Each structure stands twice: as C-alpha cells, then as structure tokens.
Amino acid sequence: MTAQDDVQDRLDQATAALTPRLQAARAAGRVLATQTSAAKDAALTAIADALVAREESVLEANAADLERARVEGLPTPLHDRLRLDHDRVAALAAAVRDVAALEDPVGTVVRGRRLPNGVRIEQVRVPFGVLGVIYEARPNVTVDIAALALKSGNAVVLRGGSAARETNRVLVEVLREAVASVGLPADAIASVDDWGRAGADVLMQARGLVDVLIPRGGRSLIQHVVRTAAVPVIETGDGNVHVYLDASADVRRACDIVVNSKTQRVSVCNAAETLLVHRDAVDRVLPAVLAALHDRDVVIHGDDTVQGIDPDAVAATEADWGTEYLALEMAVHVVDSLDEAIAHINRWSTHHTESIVTEDYANAERFLAEVDSAVVMVNASTRFTDGGQFGFGAEVGISTQKLHARGPMGLPELTSAKWLVRGEGQVRE
C-alpha cells in the first residue's frame, strides 16, 4: 500500500464517518433558517451564560493544550494566541452578547417589483445553510464564528487547529448544550476536529452538504483550501498592503499614516508592508518618514535611491515587493510617476488595501479608480480596513476575492438571497 493509498483510505473513512454529521448540520440549518431573531438571540445569550458558567472546564482543557504546546515545542508567540484565562473567557462571552445585539440580516428585502403581468417578485436575504470554517490556533475563533453563524441563521461545521483541540472540544460541547437548552438543534454547531486533517478534506469536498467554506489563517492554509476545495470558498486575509506618497504628499500626514499603517499592529493583514514614494517627494518627505519609522525600530528594505539617503537601509530585492513581513520591516521603493506606482501595486499587491497620501485631487481620484484592491484609500491609515472600524459590529473576516464579498465582511455577507414570486395563476405566453 502506498502513502497515497493510505491518505485516500483515511479520507474514505472520514467521509463515511462525517457524512451523517454534515447531514445533521444541514437539517439543523433548515430549522435555524426560519427562526425569529428573538429565538436566535436567546440561544446566543444561553451561549454567553454557559461560557461563564463552564469557565473551569474550558480553562482545564486549555491548560492541557498549553502543556502539549510546551512539550511539543510550539513557537512561543503561538502560546499566547492559544492561551485562555478568566478575562479572556469573559471577553468571549461579552463578544457573543455583542453579536446578539447586532441587526439580523435574514429577511431583509434587497429589491422587488411588480412585473407587467401582475406577478410580484422580491429578493430577500436568507442564510446560506451550512458554513464550513477551517482555521488555525486561536480558540476565540471557535466562539466568534459559531455566534456569527447562529445570528445569521446558518449551521456551522468547524475545523480548528490541532494545537487547540482540547479547548475547542470543550468549547463546542458548551456551545451545543447551550443551543439545545433553548430548544434549538445542537447539530447547528459541529466540529470535525476528531478526524484531524481528513476532517478538513471532507469539508472541502462536501458539495451539497456545505454551502460555503471560509478558511481563516495563514497564506498556505488559504491557498491550499482555495486550490483544493470543490465547495465554494470565500478567500480571506493575506495583505501585502501599500502606502504611496504622491509628489504633493503633506509631510506630517505622510509620517502619521505610514507609521500608523506599519506599526500600530504589525501582525495583522491590514498592516502596510511596502512604501512607494514619488521621486519628487524623496527630498522633501522621505527623510522625515524614514526617521519616524526608525524611531519605531522598523527595518527598511530600500532600493538604490532609498539606500542613498538612509545608511541603515538594507538592500531590497524583487522578493521584498512580494513579501508580507507581518513584522517591523518595510520595503521602500521610489517611483517616477503615479502610473508607475499604480502598476507596481497592481503587479505585487494581494489586492487587500492600498492608500495614497496626496494633496492632488486628480491623482487621488485616479488612484481610487485604477488601483484594483478591495479597499482603496486617500489620506487614511490602512489599519481602517476592519469590520469593527467600518461599523459592521463584527469581524467575519476580510475577503480578498471578488466574488460575493470583497473587503471587510459583516453579517449580511454570511447570507445568500432567494427570489420569492407571488402570482394568481399567471403563465408564460
């Protein structure tokens, strides 16, 4: 038996074992789809209460995961993402109550009209049915995503990172019991973690049982899901974000926006990674910006011009234009024109967020029109690309694809639509 046969064998076993679970999620989703907002909010309140009440079991499971992380030598920064404590469990419960307070997107009439023959048509928001979510270490995602799915009337099937498997197992148990306690089907929240990677593989192939798959995590996870899944995917994350200082950029604004975009939080997808500077702004603007970045201990990867004015700059190679550092490092490149800046961005960006700093009206409007990214900004920090900042009240993720959702996703992006048609016996001539 080859290694490939082994993998196929394991996948076949997982498919056989998990199909009934996905069918149960589908059935539970049909029940959720017609619940009132009040019924769904009652379930969310029960979840928040249960998280507080069951804190001890959650922290015990989390301690086991942390101990395993220590023994297995998981990198230290990941320990913090994995760790829960009293305050963090309380924050999880509070986040669930926040989701309950959001507006329910289900039932919203998107548009409608009366046809010439008297038939009325209307397009209304409905839940997808069953969401699949594949994510990495952070156990808070388990609770956040389950709450958002429930509020939007969707069942959810979770595949969390194996580092958090004990914590996630207990969390899913707590969530399911809470949902059942208010008379809704526990199967609306399910996990395939007991099947490990094969569980993720089953989710990716479950056409007809999983309506949409959302991968949340690093680039390699997301690329794997996008290339492998037969189920429709919403691609998230992955931000090679640019700030461009136009010839007319205000020095103060340039410093504020570059420093904030780069350093306010470095490990997130809306943090800036590359700084482009118009040649005419190099002498007037760039020295102050580089000094401000050095003050924050940012390592500069510069082209020849940048190295000429900044002795501390490391030589940038082409690889730097495509790198998402997620660290206190920034690529800096001088361009001869707005056209060159736009072309560079459209060539190297992951199409997440880009910002121009300019005082020139025409250049601002051209940048907004011609940069092909989910969010395009003038004179603002790239860190504003965020569901919370946009006023959506919840962070489902940030889509970098063009289909269905693009940019920060709120609850409405977790719904599909359906056309309702009402007639009195009309037929087509």
Place this chain on the structure above:
Amino acid sequence: MTAQDDVQDRLDQATAALTPRLQAARAAGRVLATQTSAAKDAALTAIADALVAREESVLEANAADLERARVEGLPTPLHDRLRLDHDRVAALAAAVRDVAALEDPVGTVVRGRRLPNGVRIEQVRVPFGVLGVIYEARPNVTVDIAALALKSGNAVVLRGGSAARETNRVLVEVLREAVASVGLPADAIASVDDWGRAGADVLMQARGLVDVLIPRGGRSLIQHVVRTAAVPVIETGDGNVHVYLDASADVRRACDIVVNSKTQRVSVCNAAETLLVHRDAVDRVLPAVLAALHDRDVVIHGDDTVQGIDPDAVAATEADWGTEYLALEMAVHVVDSLDEAIAHINRWSTHHTESIVTEDYANAERFLAEVDSAVVMVNASTRFTDGGQFGFGAEVGISTQKLHARGPMGLPELTSAKWLVRGEGQVRE
C-alpha cells in the same frame, strides 16, 4: 510516457502559450474598467454594425461547421443550435444593441457612510476584471457574453464548443476588430479555442489572471468545471424543477401552471420535471391535470397512486425523482402533507425553481420560507425564472449556487465591489 504525462505535457504547453494572452486580457480589462458608459456603448454599436457588415464571412464559417457536424454525425437537434442564417445574424446584432441600451452597473454606489472620525467610506460597483466563460455549441453565446462583458467593463476569455469552432473564430475576429475600431483594446475579447480542451483547463487554473469563471452548458460540463477549477466559479443552469399541488389547489390554475411549466418550452432549465400532489387533491385536481398533460403528449412517470388513476402512466422509480428530462416527460408523486412535499423537494431538487399551487395563505408562506431554492413561487409558472421576464433586460445565466449570485443574473451580477475611503490624515488609535 503515460497518457497522463501526455495530458500534463499538453497542459504545460497550453499554459505557456496562453499566459501572455490572459495577461493581455488583464491589461485590457484595466483599460475597460475606467471607460465611460458612452465609450463602451460606442464599442457595442461598432460590434452590431460589424456583425451585419461581415455576415458573409460569418455564414461561410458556419457552413463549414455545419458540414463537419454532418460528416462527423453530430446529433440532428444540435445542428439547429449550431446553425446561423441571415435572420439569426441580424438577431445577434439586435441583441448587442439591446445590451448597449441597458443601464451600466459600474460606478453604482451600493452604500456608504461617514465614520465617527470623519473618514468617508463608500462601496461602489466595479468590474470583476477578466471573465472566463466555457460553453457548448451555440455560437450566439459568443456574441451575447462578449457584449455583456463589455457593457459591465470586463474583459472576457471564451472557450466555445469545438463543434462551432470556425464560426466562433470568425465571430471573435469580428468582435475584436470592432472594439479596436473605436480605440478600445481588442484584447478585451479573447478565445482559447485554438488550444481545445487544454484551453479550458488553462482557464480553470488561471488564478490571478481570470477573476471568475462561468460555465454554461450541460450538467457534466458544469460539474467538471465546479470540481476542477481553482478560479472562483458561478454555477449556472441545471434545473430539476418541481410544481406542488397543495390540498386546496384551484383546478384551473393547477392545469394552467403545470402545463405551462412543463410544456411551454421543454429543453430549458426552468421547465418543470416533477409534479407533487397532496393526497387530498388527488381525486379533485389530478385527473384534469393528467388529462391536460396527456393532451400535450407528456409521458407520465407515476407512483402507485398515480398509476391507479392513470392507466397510461409508466411506473416511476427513485431515479425519476432525480431526473431532469428536458423532454415531454414528467414524474408525478403523491405526498401526504406539505411537510413531505417540502422534504421531497429539498432532497431531490437542484435548487433552481419550485412552485406551489394553493389557495391557503399559511401553506403558501411556509413553502416560500422553507423550500431552499433560488426562486420559490406561489401560483405562477416556473417558466418565469428568467432574466428577461424579471426585467433585467439580458440573460447572463441562472445561478444555482448561493455565493455571489442566486437565480437569474443581470448585469450587476457581472460586477464586484470596491470600498473607497477618503480621509484627511486620520490614523487608528
């Protein structure tokens, strides 16, 4: 060298040959994205004029395809789908002028607000960039899709059926010359037909070069694309459509709607395939409906109850519930309740269109809420599920997936969105 190696080799060659063509489409798409509606409409008018002017070359190429179809023994119904003549070319040109007259979806502001810090955000419709379309024999799709893509500011790369390859080659040539004649890039319309199936395979894997792939054709084509493509797909077509006669169904309406849904045009995705009947309506309603269907030469595949009242009915097997006949045949099944009807539909339907015939308010509303299909109707023919009938003015296709578009797709469904953010130096606290 194995057959699999041969296929991989051919795919590698096609990828190397076609990548520059896709990059040229990408560049052309960026030019189209910022054109005014007037500029795009001028290109559409040039296309319509060119189709009329170049009719002779188009018909010559079409004659060659028809001759090859005859020699190769293509089934006769496909000859008609392949055939162009003077009237059909004129109709193609007229359809392009109709598309020019539609409202341009690009630039529409979907929503927007001012954030508490003064930053203004707005979500606007933008073109996807590059559409890939894979379709079967009908050459009219070549012109229709190219016109819809151009109007919505998208470049398009086409892979038509090999039966129409000469016709499509000449049509694409005519379209490209017309676009270039008004100063827009000819590369906005491209074909990969010269690489046959390998051309389709390249489109399906062209992440970053093709933004969305739309397969149009039979079930096997669509399933192949959905399962194989790494590029996001909009799934279309495929309608196992149901009409349900509730206990209270009006006899006249039941006859009209069933006959129209089944027979008004049998080869299309919104034609009904299965009739469900509440047991309490069997004696009162079903005989008249079956008689009306027999009048139209519809072959009935019935369950035991149906066979009991219709001696001409063929015995239905479970396979019939899942069959899209696309012919004068209909499966007929008696159910004991509305619940059973809804469960049967949600089990067997392709989630395209379903209609209930009822006089009961509560049952009508339950059917609308609980049937999980793109279009759900009360007392209306399923043949109304159509972009033209819905007033969209153009037929991009009918989506049976839940992501991005569901049901009839109009021009807005050929766009994505983009967030524009305007500030005065705001940064995140």
